[in-house]
Each structure stands twice: as structure tokens, then as C-alpha cells.
Amino acid sequence: MINVTKTYLPNKEKYKKYVDEIYSNGWITNNGPLVQKLEKRLADYLDVKHVVLVSNGTIALEIAYRTLNVKGFAITTPFSFVATTSSLVTNQILPIFADINPNTFNIDPKNIENLITQNTSAIVPVHVFGNACEVEEIEKIAQKHNLKVIYDASHAFGVKYKNKSVLNYGDISTLSFHATKLFHTIEGGALIINDDDLVQKARYLINFGIKNTEEIPELGTNGKMNEFEAAMGLCVLDDMEEIKQNRKIVYEIYARELKGLVDSQQQNENATKNYSYFSVLFKDEALLKKVQNRLNENNIYPRRYFYPSLDTLNYIEPKQISLNSRDVSRRILCLPMYGELSLDDQMTIIRILKEAL
Numbered sequence: 001m002i003n004v005t006k007t008y009l010p011n012k013e014k015y016k017k018y019v020d021e022i023y024s025n026g027w028i029t030n031n032g033p034l035v036q037k038l039e040k041r042l043a044d045y046l047d048v049k050h051v052v053l054v055s056n057g058t059i060a061l062e063i064a065y066r067t068l069n070v071k072g073f074a075i076t077t078p079f080s081f082v083a084t085t086s087s088l089v090t091n092q093i094l095p096i097f098a099d100i101n102p103n104t105f106n107i108d109p110k111n112i113e114n115l116i117t118q119n120t121s122a123i124v125p126v127h128v129f130g131n132a133c134e135v136e137e138i139e140k141i142a143q144k145h146n147l148k149v150i151y152d153a154s155h156a157f158g159v160k161y162k163n164k165s166v167l168n169y170g171d172i173s174t175l176s177f178h179a180t181k182l183f184h185t186i187e188g189g190a191l192i193i194n195d196d197d198l199v200q201k202a203r204y205l206i207n208f209g210i211k212n213t214e215e216i217p218e219l220g221t222n223g224k225m226n227e228f229e230a231a232m233g234l235c236v237l238d239d240m241e242e243i244k245q246n247r248k249i250v251y252e253i254y255a256r257e258l259k260g261l262v263d264s265q266q267q268n269e270n271a272t273k274n275y276s277y278f279s280v281l282f283k284d285e286a287l288l289k290k291v292q293n294r295l296n297e298n299n300i301y302p303r304r305y306f307y308p309s310l311d312t313l314n315y316i317e318p319k320q321i322s323l324n325s326r327d328v329s330r331r332i333l334c335l336p337m338y339g340e341l342s343l344d345d346q347m348t349i350i351r352i353l354k355e356a357l
């Protein structure tokens with residue numbers, strides 16, 4: 001069976017050494033030494049000022065909104081994983097959908113400004129499949145209207161924009177380190193924050209709002225990462241260059257073999273790729289289903305990602321319609337994409353796809 005992705009498992013002996021370390025010091029959670037070590041190593045690797053590790057990417061988004069006091073309405077993209085929107089709703093913030101650019105799959109800055117009202121306090125764009133947003137345009141709009149920007153950068157691990165980390169844009173960027181992601185900690189996530197005071201606030205918020213044994217200055221939650229997850233992250237981080245290189249090979253074979261046959265995502269020319277996803281856009285949904293069925297018959301499971309478009313969620317009122325997002329989400333499929341995908345298996349996927357086309 002070939003799935004859309006496969007979790008990268010690092011060397012077991014190396015992981016066991018960390019487990020031995022955890023057992024000998026008995027510190028398994030609550031900002032332990034491995035969490036602290038991973039935060040420092042990630043800040044270095046990603047070239048950012050502060051990394052705050054948390055238990056998953058969804059809580060990272062929630063903590064970001066609470067750190068920045070986002071209230072009322074937030075303008076976001078309807079073409080994302082459901083957590084981008086559901087995390088807003090959970091925090092009593094109404095998502096206002098600005099439609100996407102149908103070529104880049106990212107929020108179109110041209111659609112943002114006319115949605116801004118007195119109630120808007122933030123913009124929440126997503127670097128879809130690791131493709132950097134038009135960050136400078138978004139920054140201009142945010143500054144003009146005094147809005148916070150929180151990037152859901154769950155897919156953008158290691159992406160550079162004009163030679164600098166794309167994670168430095170916005171007030172906060174969030175990452176997901178779920179097992180299916182390019183870099184992972186089993187479950188996990190992070191906030192990337194430049195402002196020192198905000199880092200402090202985020203750290204209280206992930207620890208129930210507690211500052212010290214006598215002060216609880218914030219309404220917090222439990223968003224802590226544990227030591228076993230941090231150990232996994234430290235092991236995976238050691239192998240990052242190899243992981244990326246292997247994915248690049250798979251990505252480039254798809255790109256070469258499928259060129260001209262299907263549409264694919266238009267990449268931001270000022271940004272690097274991290275090879276985390278390979279998406280294909282079919283001319284219509286019927287063709288997508290045909291390809292999907294043929295692949296499934298051969299025990300190959302690509303994923304309709306992202307589907308459905310989030311403006312169709314039944315729990316969002318008032319109803320909104322984003323035509324580009326609905327159209328793209330009906331026609332898009334993410335193909336199996338991971339470093340250990342064998343050339344034989346990949347050529348089978350490509351052959352079946354070509355035959356179905």
C-alpha cells in the first residue's frame with residue numbers, strides 16, 4: 001500500500017540514547033532539557049530569533065491568536081487544512097474568507113483589502129504546500145490598516161524568501177510538526193516570534209497562564225511538548241539535509257514526467273521550495289476521480305488535499321462563497337511524496353496517471 005506520505009523514522013539506536021537520557025534524569029515534560037535544546041537548534045537551523053515548541057500545530061495557531069489578542073474578524077484563506085479556520089472559530093474569531101489566486105493556491109492579496117472592516121483585527125494567510133505567500137503585499141495591507149498577521153506556516157519548514165526565512169514575516173508564524181510533515185516530532189508544533197515580550201506571553205499561555213509559583217497573569221491552556229517528542233525532533237533534525245535531498249529527487253521526477261499533462265502550483269519566484277508536497281490540478285473533478293480510482297485499485301492512495309474548501313463548512317455563519325477555492329479544491333490531488341518512495345513505485349504511479357489521462 002502506498003499512501004500520500006510516510007513518516008520518516010530516524011535511527012532507532014540514536015532515539016534510544018535520548019530515551020535513556022530521559023529515564024536517567026526523570027524529566028519527561030514541562031519545558032525539559034530536550035525541548036530547550038530543540039528550540040535552540042531549530043532557531044539556528046531555521047534562522048529565526050525565537051522558537052516556542054508546543055504540542056501540535058493547531059494549538060500553535062490558537063496560542064498565536066491569544067498572544068496577539070486577535071478578536072472579532074480575521075481574514076483568512078478558504079484553501080487550507082481545516083485547522084486554520086477551526087482554530088479561529090474555537091477562539092470566537094469569525095473567519096472572513098479572501099479567495100485564493102488559482103495559480104499559486106495562496107490567499108490573493110488583491111482580495112483582502114475590500115473585506116477589512118472595523119471588526120477586523122488580523123490576517124491569517126497560509127503558505128500552501130510550502131509555497132511562500134506574497135508576503136510584502138500582505139505586510140503593506142496589514143501596516144496600512146493596523147492589523148496583526150499570523151502565518152500558518154505549517155508547510156513552510158525551511159523555506160527562504162529573498163534569502164531569509166519566510167517564517168520571519170508577520171507577527172507570528174506557526175508550524176506543525178505532525179508525523180506526516182517534512183520535519184516532525186511525532187505530534188508537535190511551534191510558534192516563531194520576533195518580539196521578546198510576546199515570546200514571554202506565549203510561554204505563559206502554553207503553561208496554563210502560569211508565570212511562577214505565585215503569579216498567573218494570563219488565561220492559558222496546556223500546549224506543552226514532551227521530552228519524547230523533542231527527542232524525535234532532535235533525531236529527525238540531524239537528517240534534514242538527506243530528507244530534503246531525497247524528496248527533491250522524487251519531486252523533480254514528477255515535475256519532469258507530468259509536465260504539460262496536468263497543471264501544477266505556480267511557485268513564488270523569490271522563494272525556495274522545500275519539496276513537501278506534489279499537487280496536481282486536473283481539468284475537472286470527473287477526471288480527478290477517474291485517476292484516484294485507478295490509483296486506489298492499485299493500492300495507491302493519493303489525497304484530496306485540501307478538500308472541501310473551507311467556505312463550505314457548515315459551522316461558519318454567515319455563509320460565504322470563494323469561487324476559486326471551491327474550484328481548485330474540487331480538482332486537486334496530492335500525489336504520494338516522501339523520500340523513501342522507490343523509483344519503481346513512483347513510475348507505476350506516473351504510468352497509471354498517464355493512462356487515465
Ligand SMILES: Cc1ncc(COP(=O)(O)O)c(C=O)c1O
Pocket residue numbers: 056057058059080081083084126152154155176177178188189
Ligand atoms: C496548513 C495546516 N495548518 C494547521 C495544521 C494543524 O497541525 P497539527 O496537525 O499539528 O495540529 C496542519 C496539519 O496538518 C496544516 O496542514
